Amino acid sequence: MRYKVFMQHFSLCSPKNRLILAPMQGLCDAPMRDLLTRIGGYDECVSEFVRITHTLHSRATWLRHIPEIAQNNQTFAGVYCVSQLLGSDEKMMLQNALRLVKLGVRKIDLNFGCPAPTVNKHQGGAVLLKTPERVYQIVKTLRNGLPEQIVLTAKMRLGFDNTDLCLANAQAIANGGAAALTVHARTKVQGYEPPAHWEWLKIIREAVDIDVIANGDVFCLQDYIAIVEQSGCRDVMIGRGAVMRPDLARQIKQYLNGQTVQAADFNEVLDWIRLFFTLCCEKENHHRYAIARLKQWLGMMKNVYPEVIRLFADIRTLKESDEIERVLQQF
Ligand SMILES: Cc1cc2nc3c(=O)[nH]c(=O)nc-3n(C[C@H](O)[C@H](O)[C@H](O)COP(=O)(O)O)c2cc1C
Incomplete structure (x- = not known):
């Protein structure tokens, strides 16, 4: 019954409910992205973050981090791989992004969620969520400097040590000109401690006029159903669950297509x-x-x-x- 109501809800939504394979440094590298997108169900994947400091990365460096760039930005199975940047110097980030564009990249994602102390110490990742004006500045600089046809998106957590600036950050990202925002429904301080706070996804979705992609703790089909129900988000990003259950996205797509859900043996x-x-x-x-x-x-x-x-x-x-x-x- 619960499933039936859910399917009716879905039919009111856009016909395409996208599943995105999450960026995961050291866990979802190119071979893992290749494998998981071959198994199926993913509409897109995101590279591990590439840190931008004071240098302009060479073509060789980019290809080492994101080999998909040399294959028209696609994994072997033909799934688009978005290039993710992490940094706080917006001018260097733009220079690097423009180089990516020269290499044929069409979609760039900005990381405002990384909790790693080394990264945060250099003012990158989740620490930027303490200053929404910096978040705005970074998004705006990249949006203004990149060709119009390049899709710019961002990914954030609910905040650094609390959720006080959550909506300010989401709005900074939207007003800066990002086309979509992925939200991992936890603060930096919450780390990966369960539960993820899916109730925030709905609040954020209602506060911005760009697509919000729901993320956090989707480990099985039931979790997917619950996160969509609670958040009202059409698109969902899956991280650790994708690695633990490599056919999770395939199961979800079978379900969405009204097929029998068949877990891999x-x-x-x-x-x-x-x-x-x-x-x-x-x-x-x-x-x-x-x-x-x-x-x-x-x-x-x-x-x-x-x-x-x-x-x-x-x-x-x-x-x-x-x-x-x-x-x-x-x-
Ligand atoms: C090992 C690991 C590495 C991660 N690396 C990145 C990263 O490079 N960029 C990023 O935006 N998020 C990164 N994340 C966060 C994930 O993309 C995702 O937001 C988080 O794991 C919550 O989703 P999940 O519960 O489906 O795993 C990483 C997470 C893990 C566990």
């Missing part, structure tokens, strides 16, 4: 694990990176797929990629 998951390891090995020729990424991912999937517990135990102490490949093939 472990054989399919195992194929994805093998592919991910291959993609990581191809990315870096030192295999320590691939092994670390694989172990990190398996550690996150253990709670969803019980079989992963045994697989993780089998590879936990292995240090050579060919040993790991053998285990993955024989498992």
Whole structure:
């Protein structure tokens, strides 16, 4: 019954309810974006943040951070990858953004949510939420300096240590000229502590006239239904849940399309694990990176797929990629 009411609500909304794969530094790198967008359900993904300080990044640096730029900004599956910038010097951010435009980038996102102390110490990320006028200045400078056809968006948390400036920041982003705003429904101080405060998403959505993309704690289909119901947002961004349950977006799209929701079985998951390891090995020729990424991912999937517990135990102490490949093939 609850589902039925929800579907009626959806039919009143835009026909397209977009799912966006979240930017996640050190977790959703190019191989992970490649894999998850192949599995399906995502309409767009966002790169890990690229920090802008005093330098103009070279083409090689950009491609190292966001290899999709060299493939018309798309992942292997053809999903657009937005380039995310983090910084506080709006002039340098604009210079770098203009370089991205020269490289063919069409969509740029600004990070106002990163909680990392090093980043915040240099006045980047969530610390900017203490000064909405700085947020406005950054968005406005980029919007004014970029060609009109370049889509500029932003991502924020509810605030730094409280929500007092939440609406001021959202309005600063909208008035600065961003086309859409993703909100991770927590303050910086709340870190990742549950629950995410989805009630704020509705308040923000009603306070600005740009699209608000809901984000925070969508780990399963039911969470997706609940965040959309509570926020009234059409578009949802998924982060950790996308990594823990690689077919989450596919399940959501099946649901939205009125199809039977079919969660992946472990054989399919195992194929994805093998592919991910291959993609990581191809990315870096030192295999320590691939092994670390694989172990990190398996550690996150253990709670969803019980079989992963045994697989993780089998590879936990292995240090050579060919040993790991053998285990993955024989498992
Ligand atoms: C490991 C990790 C790295 C992250 N890196 C970024 C980042 O580079 N840029 C950004 O805007 N948000 C970043 N985030 C925040 C996520 O995009 C997202 O807002 C947050 O995880 C909440 O969504 P979720 O509950 O679906 O994971 C990161 C989160 C995690 C867990």
